[in-house]
Amino acid sequence: MAPLRASTVLTSVLSLLSCFQASLVTAGPVNRRSDVLVKDYHPAPRAWAKQGPAPSTHLIHLTIGLSQSRFNELERHLYEVSDPFHPRYGHHLSAEEVHELVKPSDKASAAVHEWLQEYGVDPDQLRYSPAKDWISVTLPVATVEEMLDTEYSVYGHQDGSTVVRTEGYSLPLYVHEHISTVQPTNSWARLQRDQPRTEIKQRSTMVKRSSHVAEVADDWAPPASIPLPANSTIEAVCNFTAVTPDCVRTLYGTIDYEVKAAGKNKMAHTNYLEEATNRSDISIFLGKYRPEARAYAYEFEAISIAGGVLDNGTNVAEEGRDEEANLDAEYMIGVGYPTPLIAYHTGGRNPTYVPDILTSDNSDEPFLVWANYMTGLPDEDIPQVVSTSYGDDEQTVSRAYAEAVCNQFAQLGARGVSLFFSSGDFGVGQDETCISNLDNSTYMFMPSFPTDCPYVTAVGATTNYPESAAWRKLRSGLYFTSGAGFSNYFDQPAYQAKIVDSYVESLGGLYDGFYNKSGRAYPDISCIGQVFPTIWNGTTTGLVGTSGSSPICAAVFALFNDALIAEGRPPMGFLNPWLYSHGHNLFTDVTNGTSAGCNTTGFPTAPGWDAVTGFGTPYLPKLLDAFGLKK
Structure with missing residues (x-):
């Protein structure tokens, strides 16, 4: 098989675009204009089948992204304030400065x-x-079809759910260059809930995961008791069949750190899938593993965005819902307390709802909804660290949409926010699913989004001590391994070039043709990923996944930011330029294990950076010493 190079992918896409544009000439009753050009085309994945035309009266909440006039300049600022060797290091931009850089030109705004x-x-x-760079409006399908010179259809997924989408759309030439993306159109990603936790063992049909969500470990039961440690050694504190906050705090050197800037420093995590941080469960967890923080379960801030579900005290335990939200909150508080926590609950996708095609549904894509909300916040309301434990196969998101979301993340990084994303739970791709959407036949490793974005820090997973790459059989019959890969959408950022190229060369051609060597590689770092005793519905369940790794790494860096802010210094912000130039020397290297997936053993670990655990795991005392900070 020929290598999957960016040029090959581009040629395939252009060919598909040409076919799509030709089909518009004969495709039906929509008024065709002579001055239109295809803007974006992204074929429906194999799991989706067209069921028929979308009703003309169906309402679509349309989001239009205007080209950001000076994004290249914003990116320059981002790298300068994130580069420890640049004189502007740490001089993060204000909201007003970022908005000025990304606002559309007067010409673009007038044309749109x-x-x-x-x-x-x-x-x-x-x-x-x-910044006026995003416009939203609710319109009927008939109007949107005419505007975009396309036809929307109802598509059914193999799991029984449906969405209203189109594979491609066109724009008049006079606005073509002024619009970056229009959604919902051809983005097929859904933050889909896994099978019900109580039924996984009984079901034989495997459902393809499109999200990084916490997985239930196979044959796991909580130990009869997990006593609080009498000393601080890892051997005495940690039982790796049940990784408690005290184990994590000892493992990463935060257990004796005293928080000093809790009034100024904040941390956060995101929730989707109608998940809510269940305060009663979190209180039970903290009472057991971080008693001094128990009352905080009812005090941390929870914010609903676009109708995101909040715990109102009457949440019903349904199909394992809230496991992910609970895991994130329990371990972020368990490690980072008393640093204030914010939980963002973003609506816009109901994973269990099969919509009536005659009934309006909220078609917003959650990552974009959340990112737009965050970029609109004033500086004083933005947390310095945010963890996200959700993601999708990259190829289920159109390139235009992925770029639009990633560019929003760049804005947050320029303002001093560190964004952590789980790298995924199935190595280089879940077995039997590693097929390209471009032709539905080419075998390839399956990169994930948004962890592939070059402006975020991707977090892989480890296990045991000394730590090795995570591996665990799941109750579903699948296997959890640390998510790993190389993007087909985003080029390798300059900060990765030397280190990642060296790793690729060391592979000696292993898996050539299955991945894009010139793409953004991930993960960047790792944290422990199994097994987490988590309180859900009043009882303890054992969860595994990078869903736990990301909030733990984020909490460690929240404490690091606390030490910086307490001494009047800026927070770390976007980590990767520092990480790849110098910071990796402060991490604990992980050199045992592989990423597995796609019916292979996957990428191997190696000294230094590898496409399984990144640079390894953080250790707070090392970070504090390197920056001349006090515990």
Whole structure:
């Protein structure tokens, strides 16, 4: 098989675009214009099948991204303030400075508004982001089809759910360069819930995961008792069949750190899938493993975005829902307390709901909804560290949408926010699913989004001590291994070039053709990923996954930020330029294990960076010493 190079992928996409554009000439009743050009095309994945035309009256909440006039300049600022060898290191931008850099040009804004008015869209219907680079409006399918010169259809998934989508769309030439993306159109990613936890053992049909969510370990039961440690050695504190907050705090050197800047420093995690951080469960967990923090279970801030579900004290334990949200909150508080926690609950996708095609549904894509909300916050409301334990196969998201979301993350990084994303739970891809959407036949490793974004820090998973790459059989019959890969969408960032190229060369051609050697590689770092005793529905369940690794790494860096802020210094912000130039020397290298997946043994660990555990795991005392900070 020929190597999967970026040029090959581009040629395939252009060919598909050409076919799609030709099909528009004969595709039906939508008015065709002579001055339109295909903007984006992304075929429906194999799991989706067209069921028929979307009803013309179905309402779509349309989000239009305007080209950010000076994004290249924003990116330059981001790398300068994140580079320890640059004189601007740590001088993060304000919200106003970022908005000024990304706001659309007057020409772009005027052209897009002219286009909308051409189709009868009243300016009073429009809603804007603070930088005016995003416009949202709710319109019927018939209007959107005419505007985008396309046809929407109802697509059914093999699991029984449906969505209203189109594989591609076109724009008039006079707005083509001024619009970066229009959604929902051809983004197929869904933050889908796994099978019910209580039924996994009984079911034989495997459902493909499209999300990184906490997995239940096979044949796990909580130990009869997990006593609090009498001393601080890892051997005495840690039982790796049940990794408690005290084990994590000892493992990463935070157990004796005294928080000093809790009034200024904040940490956060995101929730999707209608998950809510269940305060009663979190209280039980903290009472058992971090008693001094128990009351905080009812005090941390929970924010609903776009109808995201919040715990109102009457949540019903349904199909394992809230396991992920509980895991994130329990371990972030368990490690980072008393650093204040914010839990963001973003709606916009109901994973168990099969919508009536005649009934409006919220078609927002959650990552974009959350990112737009965050970039609109004033500086004083932004947390310095955010963890996200969710993700999708990269190829289920259109390139235009992925780039639009990733660019929003760059804005947050420029403002001093460290974004941590789980790298995934199935190594280089879940077995039997590693097929390209471009032709539905080419075998390839399966990169994940948004962990492939070059402006975030991707977190892999380890196990045991000394730590090795995580591996665990799941109750579903699948195997959990640390997510690993190389993006087909995003080029290798300059900060990775020397180190990642050296690793690829060391492979000696292993898996050539299955991955894009010139793509953004991940993960960047790792933290422990199994097995976490987690309180859910009042009882203890054992969870594994990078879903636990990301919030733990984020909490460690929240404490590191605390030490920086307490001495009047800026927070770390976007970590990767520092990490790849110098910071990796402060991490504990992991050199045992592989990523597995796609019916292979996957990428191997190696000294230094590897595509399984990144640079390894953090140790707070090392970080503090390197920056001349006190415990």
